[in-house]
Amino acid sequence: MNSAWFYVIARVALTLGLAALGGWIFGGIGWWLAAVGGGYLAYHLINLYRLNRWLRNRALVEPPNVGGIWGEVIAQIVRLDRRKRFHKRRFIRVFRELRRSAAAMPDGVIMLTAAREIQWFNRTARRLLELKPKLDIGLRIDNLIRVPEFLRYLEEGKFESSVVVPVHAEGGTMLSLQIVPYGEGGQFLFARDVTRQAQVEAMRRDFVANASHELRTPLTVIMGYLDTLAEDPGLDDAWQAPLAEMRRQAERMNSILGDLLELSRLEAAGSTAGDEPVDVGGLLSLLRKEALAAAARPREIVLKLESDAQLRGTASELESAFANLIQNAVRYTPDNGRIEIRWWIDAAGGHVAVSDNGIGIAPEHLPRITERFYRVDPGRSRATGGSGLGLSIVRHALQRHGAELQIVSEEGKGSTFTCQFPPERVLAKPQRAAG
Amino acid sequence: METADLSHHISRRFNEDLESVRARVLAMGGFVEDQLQKAVTALVEANSVLGQEVVVGDRKVNDMEVAIDEECSRILATRSPAAGDLRVIVAIIKTITDLERIGDEADKIGAIAARLAGMERPADKYREVKHLGRQVEQMLHDALDAFARMDAKAALRVAREDRTVDEEYDAIQRQCITFMMEDPRQIRRALDVMWVVRALERIGDHAKNLCEYVIYMVHGKDVRHTHIDDIEREISARGS
Numbered sequence: 001m002n003s004a005w006f007y008v009i010a011r012v013a014l015t016l017g018l019a020a021l022g023g024w025i026f027g028g029i030g031w032w033l034a035a036v037g038g039g040y041l042a043y044h045l046i047n048l049y050r051l052n053r054w055l056r057n058r059a060l061v062e063p064p065n066v067g068g069i070w071g072e073v074i075a076q077i078v079r080l081d082r083r084k085r086f087h088k089r090r091f092i093r094v095f096r097e098l099r100r101s102a103a104a105m106p107d108g109v110i111m112l113t114a115a116r117e118i119q120w121f122n123r124t125a126r127r128l129l130e131l132k133p134k135l136d137i138g139l140r141i142d143n144l145i146r147v148p149e150f151l152r153y154l155e156e157g158k159f160e161s162s163v164v165v166p167v168h169a170e171g172g173t174m175l176s177l178q179i180v181p182y183g184e185g186g187q188f189l190f191a192r193d194v195t196r197q198a199q200v201e202a203m204r205r206d207f208v209a210n211a212s213h214e215l216r217t218p219l220t221v222i223m224g225y226l227d228t229l230a231e232d233p234g235l236d237d238a239w240q241a242p243l244a245e246m247r248r249q250a251e252r253m254n255s256i257l258g259d260l261l262e263l264s265r266l267e268a269a270g271s272t273a274g275d276e277p278v279d280v281g282g283l284l285s286l287l288r289k290e291a292l293a294a295a296a297r298p299r300e301i302v303l304k305l306e307s308d309a310q311l312r313g314t315a316s317e318l319e320s321a322f323a324n325l326i327q328n329a330v331r332y333t334p335d336n337g338r339i340e341i342r343w344w345i346d347a348a349g350g351h352v353a354v355s356d357n358g359i360g361i362a363p364e365h366l367p368r369i370t371e372r373f374y375r376v377d378p379g380r381s382r383a384t385g386g387s388g389l390g391l392s393i394v395r396h397a398l399q400r401h402g403a404e405l406q407i408v409s410e411e412g413k414g415s416t417f418t419c420q421f422p423p424e425r426v427l428a429k430p431q432r433a434a435g
Numbered sequence: 436m437e438t439a440d441l442s443h444h445i446s447r448r449f450n451e452d453l454e455s456v457r458a459r460v461l462a463m464g465g466f467v468e469d470q471l472q473k474a475v476t477a478l479v480e481a482n483s484v485l486g487q488e489v490v491v492g493d494r495k496v497n498d499m500e501v502a503i504d505e506e507c508s509r510i511l512a513t514r515s516p517a518a519g520d521l522r523v524i525v526a527i528i529k530t531i532t533d534l535e536r537i538g539d540e541a542d543k544i545g546a547i548a549a550r551l552a553g554m555e556r557p558a559d560k561y562r563e564v565k566h567l568g569r570q571v572e573q574m575l576h577d578a579l580d581a582f583a584r585m586d587a588k589a590a591l592r593v594a595r596e597d598r599t600v601d602e603e604y605d606a607i608q609r610q611c612i613t614f615m616m617e618d619p620r621q622i623r624r625a626l627d628v629m630w631v632v633r634a635l636e637r638i639g640d641h642a643k644n645l646c647e648y649v650i651y652m653v654h655g656k657d658v659r660h661t662h663i664d665d666i667e668r669e670i671s672a673r674g675s
Contacts, residue, residue, distance in 0.1 A: 132584070135584055142462070143583040146464055146465025147465055148462075148466050151462055274488070
């Protein structure tokens with residue numbers, strides 16, 4: 001117990017003692033005690049009033065100069081105030097440092113609340129997204145960036161990846177945007193200008209597409225003449241075999257060009273496929289018939305349609321993807337082998353699987369097999385045909401449908417390629433195609 | 436709902452329902468912006484696939500209009516909003532109608548683009564149309580931004596741009612007529628181009644309507660059918 005209280009108690013005791021003495025000497029001890037008690041109460045009430053008045057205007061006036069226990073209380077309050085101010089200054093300093101470092105970042109940074117309202121943004125973000133300081137604080141970011149691809153990105157919530165969106169400005173600025181959640185519900189939005197990269201990509205794609213187109217024309221001429229020569233009755237027999245080989249090779253070149261053009265088109269087409277209903281069963285039946293008509297094929301090609309559900313997407317791209325998988329199976333399975341094509345749906349979505357018991361793929365090749373022109377066995381592939389682009393086309397087409405390609409294979413035993421379509425792409429009730 | 440200050444923007448905290456409807460309107464706006472951009476690109480780049488995408492996408496615009504309309508009816512029925520909130524709902528209902536019409540015009544442009552893609556491109560490669568198209572796109576974008584920010588001053592500025600759009604529209608029309616007179620073989624394509632620029636001019640008008648709704652929302656003043664200078668005088672008089 002500290003000294004202030006000791007003095008209070010001492011003072012009360014002394015005052016009451018004196019009052020009692022006065023009462024004993026002059027009589028009417030009750031009146032004496034009441035007077036002293038009243039005086040003491042008045043003293044404390046006055047100090048309480050001064051304390052209250054000071055508390056209300058703390059910033060403006062000095063604390064009242066009171067001794068004793070009231071002085072103690074006032075001193076404690078002053079101490080509390082000082083500590084609070086100190087912590088506040090420190091917090092502001094740290095916060096300013098944080099904002100300065102974020103402002104210095106070359107990327108645009110926007111701080112968002114859990115409801116995606118803008119709390120703060122740095123200068124780069126202001127420039128890239130044409131934000132207005134002060135005016136835009138509190139606005140939802142998806143009210144200002146309305147590009148459908150960005151809204152879809154926000155909805156899907158797959159924030160490990162970023163999304164590239166065109167922003168509205170002459171010159172076609174492309175921004176890479178990424179959401180990074182932090183703390184309890186807060187989110188950061190990072191924005192980077194990727195216009196140059198996008199332009200370089202576009203130039204590369206255009207180059208490939210143009211080159212392929214240009215090469216096709218002379219190739220068509222050559223193929224035309226080769227056909228004519230082959231049908232010439234007066235042609236020397238010795239030329240038949242070489243001519244056939246030339247025609248085969250020209251065909252191969254043509255198919256490579258076709259695949260290159262297809263791949264270019266898929267890459268340029270953007271991130272999502274269309275929305276028309278695709279009859280998977282019908283498509284797979286057709287492809288199976290085509291495979292059965294091929295010159296060299298395994299004996300058994302079986303079709304298992306376990307659902308009459310359809311897919312939502314672009315028919316031509318899905319046909320391309322499935323055709324490539326089936327052609328690969330035909331190519332790499334011996335004549336006495338078996339291919340199974342299966343379509344089924346479950347809780348995880350829709351699945352198209354092409355399995356064969358052909359030569360299989362060694363595990364070290366699996367991660368790279370969908371790369372353009374990647375060959376497991378260059379010698380064999382060239383002999384059996386194929387452009388080396390088939391699986392790239394499959395992967396791109398599937399990506400545009402939000403689907404994934406799963407490959408399971410054992411060398412010498414066979415392979416299974418499965419296309420996993422997400423549930424939102426599956427149409428459980430078969431619908432007639434529009435139009 | 437308070438009007439925090441009479442400056443050209445209003446800070447306010449809508450309740451969740453209103454805020455969510457506003458967000459849906461802006462999402463619809465973003466989609467329509469995308470449609471317009473695709474349609475003009477399809478024409479300029481002779482991309483028939485893109486043009487077709489726009490035509491198919493218009494269904495989604497109509498669906499969005501219906502859905503938001505239902506939501507607004509629900510809010511009107513269950514919450515009986517008053518004053519400023521009511522203005523917002525009314526403005527939203529009108530806004531989505533104009534957005535849907537813009538979608539229709541973009542659909543028309545996309546269809547014509549798909550058809551023209553097969554034909555030979557004219558000498559100037561639709562440069563004038565592209566310029567008008569980008570201008571109108573910018574108008575629409577700015578109008579929607581003004582809606583998002585409840586910025587009446589910005590809305591006013593965008594509304595003024597419609598005059599420029601109308602002038603350019605007239606210029607291109609005259610140009611097309613000249614082409615048609617010079618070479619009758621060009622008539623088919625010139626007519627198609629005229630349809631396209633007409634659609635663009637209409638979109639500009641709809642964007643101006645959007646601006647008028649923003650001004651109505653913010654200031655409670657119906658400025659439709661009012662000359663643009665009078666609108667400005669009105670708003671300035673209110674101390675913005």
